[in-house]
């Protein structure tokens with residue numbers, strides 16, 4: 101027995117020894133070796149360098165939409181300006197529609213395995229069983245003399261081989277003729293564009309985007325952009341002016357990027373009058389095409405056509421929507437130097453929420469983003485309704501969210517409004533502050549979500565908001581499938597990218613603003629970054645450098661941990677010791693001194709609360725040797741006098757999660773008052789795993805809590821308090837939510853999701869689970885009787901009794917994606 105105890109003791113010693121000697125990782129070392137070095141193009145301050153350059157491409161496009169065959173064709177003339185210091189032997193053009201070609205399916209996000217029973221749409225995602233003739237037909241590429249230019253297509257990109265180099269400083273004008281079959285949005289996973297057919301009235305809504313051959317980016321860090329379009333990673337594009345003519349059936353309405361140049365020939369007299377009213381209406385939208393008129397339009401099936409003409413200046417892309425189903429409303433939004441028109445286009449299937457909420461959401465986003473980033477520069481901002489997914493383009497976005505039987509739950513409505521605000525926000529990031537989405541999805545999604553959330557907080561306080569706590573389930577998830585934020589867009593899992601590229605950078609920026617840098621200084625730095633890089637192409641290093649340069653806060657430790665690792669914050673308040681200074685009379689009593697010392701050394705070791713009272717420590721006069729050659733002496737009795745009767749608390753905090761952060765300590769006093777002390781992250785500089793710090797307090801403390809306001813996304817708050825407290829168990833949360841097993845059993849079953857996969861809901865005793873498609877099961881936790889949350893990532897499951905003629909429905913939501921389904925067994 102003795103031997104066994106000794107053995108156990110030696111293990112304890114060695115494991116403690118190991119914990120205290122965790123390897124130094126240099127968490128405060130500069131990240132200079134992890135980011136590109138500054139140069140004449142990108143300066144060390146994070147601003148564009150004195151020799152910064154970027155290419156430019158102007159487009160003249162004439163396009164025809166063929167409704168009968170669901171095709172679109174175009175003749176476009178590109179003028180490409182080579183502002184680089186390099187002579188170019190060839191150009192690269194993006195052909196994103198080719199991603200849907202049969203031979204490019206390995207790029208697609210075919211998810212999951214083949215199972216005994218699976219629905220047909222899911223199988224189509226996996227196998228592309230229907231051989232749809234997707235992708236471009238390139239009819240010609242020719243120069244201004246009509247001479248053909250050689251080209252070579254490599255999947256989603258086309259190489260244009262020039263007969264002589266395009267010299268630095270020169271421009272080249274050439275033309276491309278093309279056409280493609282517009283894809284059915286329901287046939288492909290991650291369809292951002294395409295058509296939606298409405299069998300009930302035999303009409304179609306066309307969402308036309310990444311539709312014309314576009315110049316790839318050529319820049320100082322990449323040369324030619326060389327990542328193929330693989331769907332998740334979006335776009336890298338050059339700025340330019342657009343002159344676009346779109347020919348559509350004469351009874352269609354076209355919503356588009358740019359200024360409408362021929363209003364008088366495409367709109368009726370009444371529509372023009374209503375538009376004139378809308379331009380003066382700043383408090384509410386004016387209907388340009390009413391629901392009744394849209395219903396009447398649905399019955400027209402004219403074979404005549406009309407050509408809509410648009411101009412757009414200094415945009416990096418161009419998109420439009422076209423349908424005879426559209427209802428159209430518009431209102432004016434006065435900004436500091438000009439008035440922008442906020443508008444919405446939606447089919448009757450979007451009523452009534454779209455007429456109530458869409459244009460208002462556009463207006464709210466325009467106002468808050470203009471205040472928090474820089475003024476919206478464009479003349480119009482349009483929200484177009486679609487079945488699912490939100491997708492952004494300059495001046496126009498396609499936004500998912502429709503009521504079911506005319507009704508929408510609060511949660512679904514919050515999601516829809518959040519989507520509109522978010523997609524409008526993309527006008528700033530990346531449409532103007534034009535980062536490379538294909539490399540760094542977080543740069544536009546994260547920065548946009550950060551300001552979108554501020555818009556939601558300010559304008560929609562009734563809905564839940566993202567805060568540091570929101571990232572906890574993700575951060576405490578499975579590290580083996582997690583990627584750092586600084587991972588190329590296409591290399592993240594579909595189940596992870598929402599948390600990793602949207603939520604985590606947002607929370608990181610919230611921490612910097614609210615808890616590390618301070619609001620005023622941070623906001624100045626954030627605006628500095630946006631203004632430095634508007635209409636330019638920033639890289640992550642330019643953002644990292646600007647935020648440090650404009651705040652004088654060394655943030656390398658933050659970038660290193662939050663952006664380059666998957667570590668999480670978990671601080672443990674391992675101990676709090678409470679001392680008081682013994683009275684003056686005791687000082688000469690050696691015996692007492694020794695006793696007090698022994699007591700002090702043991703203090704707290706075996707104490708889990710403050711019940712035993714403070715340990716007394718004795719202060720002895722400073723010996724002369726302590727002063728060395730100093731002639732002056734401190735007044736020891738005066739110092740001791742300051743300490744008598746005060747409470748001295750020594751706290752020890754362990755870094756369990758690996759991520760260093762400031763340490764916020766809440767002191768709860770016995771008189772019921774509270775006080776907060778914050779130690780900067782730099783306290784971890786010399787010991788990255790454990791710190792000890794001493795405080796003097798007038799009052800007596802009854803409880804100490806780390807990160808009391810959940811500012812730093814601590815993944816385990818059970819070890820944040822002294823005395824330790826028991827957290828409410830999952831069982832209590834379950835009881836409090838009033839979700840009984842009987843109620844949950846009404847939700848249990850298989851749901852068919854509109855997107856073509858299935859979700860299974862089941863119960864194991866009092867634990868609830870959902871299994872979506874073939875991904876692993878996720879435990880869900882009730883927040884109300886109908887709303888449940890997955891803790892591992894930011895996702896909710898909502899049950900909607902009688903979604904479709906009395907059937908039980910389900911809404912799965914993750915980031916700005918939502919999937920609706922109906923129970924089938």
Ligand SMILES: [Zn+2]
Nearest residue numbers: 522526545548
């Ligand atoms: Zn987005």
